[in-house]
Amino acid sequence: MAVAPERLKRWGIEKEYNNVIELLKLCEEKNIPYGDILSKLEDxxxxxxxxxxxVEEIMSTYSLRK
Incomplete structure (x- = not known):
């Protein structure tokens, strides 16, 4: 899983790094491509x-609930 902290800093969400990692892990479990999620974060x-x-939009779009 390669989400560069620099990229998160560019988005202004570096403090959310661990949450983004958890989100990506959840997506991995559901076989959702990381690129889709990262694109949604950036957009x-x-x-x-x-x-x-x-995150709420992503969770809703992909029906991700823990």
Whole structure:
């Protein structure tokens, strides 16, 4: 799993690094490509959405609930 902390810093969510890793682990369990999730994180950031809003959209889109 290669999510560079620098990329997260660029998105302004470096403090969410561990949460992003957990999200990606959950996606891995559900066979959802990392690229899809990272694209959604990046797109949401560009739209000015908060990390929490982006994650909620991802969870909803892919029916991810622990």
């Amino acid at each position: 949401g950031e560009k739209q000015g959405k908060s990390y929490q809003q982006i």
